[in-house]
Amino acid sequence: MHIPDGFLDAKTALTTAALSTVGLGYALRRVRHELPPKRMPLLGLSAAFLFAAQMVNFPVAGGTSGHLVGAALVAALLGPSAAVIVLATVLIVQCFLFADGGILALGANIFNMGLVATIGGYAVYRAAQRLMPGVRGRAAAIAFAGWCSAVLASVSCAGQLAWSGVASWNIALPAMAGVHMLIGVGEGLISALVLVAVARTRPDLLPEASVESSSGRLRGFVVLGLVASIGVALFVAPFACSWPDGLDAVAGRLGFAARESAPLLSAPVPNYRIPGIASPGMATAAAGAVGALAAFGLAVGFSRLLVREPSAAKPSHS
Amino acid sequence: MTLSYKGPASHWPAALKTSVSLALILAITLTPASKPLWFSAEGGLLVVVLVAARISARVLLRRLLLLSPFVAGAALAAAFSSRGADWRILALRSGLCLATVIVLSQTTSFSELLGVFRAARVPALLITTLALMHRYIFVLADESTRMARARAARSFTGNRRFAWLTAASVVGQLFVRASERAERVYDAMCARGWRL
Numbered sequence: 001m002h003i004p005d006g007f008l009d010a011k012t013a014l015t016t017a018a019l020s021t022v023g024l025g026y027a028l029r030r031v032r033h034e035l036p037p038k039r040m041p042l043l044g045l046s047a048a049f050l051f052a053a054q055m056v057n058f059p060v061a062g063g064t065s066g067h068l069v070g071a072a073l074v075a076a077l078l079g080p081s082a083a084v085i086v087l088a089t090v091l092i093v094q095c096f097l098f099a100d101g102g103i104l105a106l107g108a109n110i111f112n113m114g115l116v117a118t119i120g121g122y123a124v125y126r127a128a129q130r131l132m133p134g135v136r137g138r139a140a141a142i143a144f145a146g147w148c149s150a151v152l153a154s155v156s157c158a159g160q161l162a163w164s165g166v167a168s169w170n171i172a173l174p175a176m177a178g179v180h181m182l183i184g185v186g187e188g189l190i191s192a193l194v195l196v197a198v199a200r201t202r203p204d205l206l207p208e209a210s211v212e213s214s215s216g217r218l219r220g221f222v223v224l225g226l227v228a229s230i231g232v233a234l235f236v237a238p239f240a241c242s243w244p245d246g247l248d249a250v251a252g253r254l255g256f257a258a259r260e261s262a263p264l265l266s267a268p269v270p271n272y273r274i275p276g277i278a279s280p281g282m283a284t285a286a287a288g289a290v291g292a293l294a295a296f297g298l299a300v301g302f303s304r305l306l307v308r309e310p311s312a313a314k315p316s317h318s
Numbered sequence: 319m320t321l322s323y324k325g326p327a328s329h330w331p332a333a334l335k336t337s338v339s340l341a342l343i344l345a346i347t348l349t350p351a352s353k354p355l356w357f358s359a360e361g362g363l364l365v366v367v368l369v370a371a372r373i374s375a376r377v378l379l380r381r382l383l384l385l386s387p388f389v390a391g392a393a394l395a396a397a398f399s400s401r402g403a404d405w406r407i408l409a410l411r412s413g414l415c416l417a418t419v420i421v422l423s424q425t426t427s428f429s430e431l432l433g434v435f436r437a438a439r440v441p442a443l444l445i446t447t448l449a450l451m452h453r454y455i456f457v458l459a460d461e462s463t464r465m466a467r468a469r470a471a472r473s474f475t476g477n478r479r480f481a482w483l484t485a486a487s488v489v490g491q492l493f494v495r496a497s498e499r500a501e502r503v504y505d506a507m508c509a510r511g512w513r514l
Contacts, residue, residue, distance in 0.1 A: 004389055005343050005415030006408065013347070028441050040443070041507065042500040044450020045458075049496035051451070052458035053489045056466070059481050068489065077493065089447050093455070096431055099385055099419040102412075104343050166408065190486060197490025205497055 001069075001157055001180075002094070002109055005102025009164040016160065017107025020088070023115045023227040027084035030224075034079045043082060047089040050074060058190055071113055071153070072121025072145040073191040076138075077198070079207060080122045080224055087114035108160050111228075112153045119228045121149030132300075135199055136307040138206075139192045143299035146191035148292070150184035151177060156232050181291045188299055196306055323424050327371035332430035333437065339422040346414045351407040357414065364417055371425055381420045382413070389413060428452050450503070454496075462492050 008016075035042070050070045057067060075083035088110045094100040101109045128141035158176040162169040199206055327335070342360065349356045368378065389412045397405040429449075436445055465488050473484065 004385075004412045005419065006347055006412030008347075010344075010348060024444070025441070028443050031443070038504055039500065040446070041450055041503045042497060043443075044447040045454055045496040045500040045503065046493075047447060047451035048454035048458045049493055051455050052462045053492055055459060056462060056485050056489055056492075058485050085444065085447060089444070089451050092448060093428075093451055095419070097423055097428055097452075099381065099416060099423055102343070102415055103340060103419060104347055104415075189482070190489070193482060193486030194489045194493070197487040198493055201490065202494045202497070205494065 002101030003105040005104050012164045013104045016111045020107045020110040027081040030081040034081050046086045068190045071117035072149040075118045075122035076125050076142050083118040112156045115228045116156045117149040117153040119225050120152040121145040124148040136303045140299045140303035142195045143188035143192035144296050146188035147184035147295040150180045150187045154180035325372040327425035333434050336434045342418050343415050
């Protein structure tokens with residue numbers, strides 16, 4: 001999902017750079033309250049860990065393999081502000097050392113993967129964890145959060161590409177979101193497997209739920225979340241106005257809308273849409289909702305398979 | 319990581335290399351599609367730098383090929399969009415930008431770049447984090463390769479479900495080891511008078 005240089009126009013690059021600077025600057029100030037000084041070197045080591053972890057291959061069908069992105073996982077392990085710094089560090093090194101992701105696009109890449117994916121993933125993780133207690137709940141929460149973080153980042157990325165006039169929103173959103181709804185399943189599974197592996201060997205490294213909900217951490221998280229959502233609103237809103245205002249409007253223009261969406265169905269990735277819903281915007285939203293529900297069910301079912309007993313203190317296999 | 323490149327450009331000031339690269343990328347990004355001749359001027363400048371810095375075209379082409387799937391994918395998305403930008407211009411633009419970044423990363427060491435960041439008033443904590451990450455990337459990458467090799471030596475492979483479990487436990491163990499190493503690094507930093 002690393003956007004190369006030359007794809008974003010000046011206004012998008014500058015806006016995302018400003019948003020990322022604000023978010024990263026705030027995270028750098030907040031992290032002193034969230035992590036004790038003793039754990040500051042852990043930021044750099046975690047960034048190196050994430051880089052090394054991304055090189056571990058997870059075999060998928062047909063000789064292809066996937067790898068971890070880790071935004072939600074790092075947020076669950078270290079907290080939101082630390083995760084923003086870790087992801088930004090990884091992206092900066094990838095950009096300058098390996099020319100992976102553009103320099104002018106660095107702001108956009110940090111925004112998508114460093115802010116939206118981490119803060120979105122962390123919000124989902126905390127909310128889902130509140131619903132489901134125990135290690136099993138934690139595994140389900142991180143699996144769902146991993147999926148959400150991949151999809152959210154891809155939507156934000158599609159919005160930026162569309163805002164720059166590179167690809168039209170009707171193509172960019174379904175292509176990006178559709179692919180990442182599949183990739184996100186792998187991301188969620190890997191995140192849950194890794195979190196459970198850490199919980200087995202060193203449960204003390206995982207932050208306690210009660211410590212996490214201290215007011216200081218919550219405030220930092222709310223401000224960072226605000227920056228991320230303002231940005232997403234900015235990239236998505238210009239296209240939302242071309243969407244129907246509500247179900248009434250859709251019903252009124254049903255035949256018309258169906259004809260309008262006909263050329264779109266020959267797009268390269270048409271099968272993510274739900275047939276029978278007239279407007280492509282509504283269909284995409286509905287497909288997203290169904291996908292999210294399916295991913296949540298998958299996450300819960302997977303955690304039941306993975307974690308046998310509520311306390312995973314003793315190793316059960318491997 | 320030490321640079322494999324040992325040409326004259328490694329002695330040029332890092333701030334100059336970084337700012338010129340940034341300016342060139344900005345110029346390429348801002349060049350309108352209606353003025354394709356400007357691209358040849360920008361490409362010409364890049365060729366002049368390549369010759370002056372004595373970077374072999376083979377190294378550049380290999381790195382470009384390695385990274386071009388990203389460009390190709392996005393250009394493809396544009397090609398399928400009716401209202402999108404011209405994909406040829408897009409590919410040209412991002413190819414030129416990519417070549418610029420490759421030249422910068424070939425001729426400038428990471429510690430030099432950190433010096434530029436420091437001069438640009440980037441917060442100290444981010445610089446420390448970047449430096450630590452750069453210091454330990456290759457250490458942890460080696461460690462994960464060793465762990466994967468030890469795993470492969472001890473267990474049978476082939477079962478996909480099991481492959482995921484073992485790969486995940488390698489990643490989990492990597493995090494545990496990174497945290498333990500971070501504690502040792504902190505003690506060592508304090509012993510040498512480090513203060514944030």
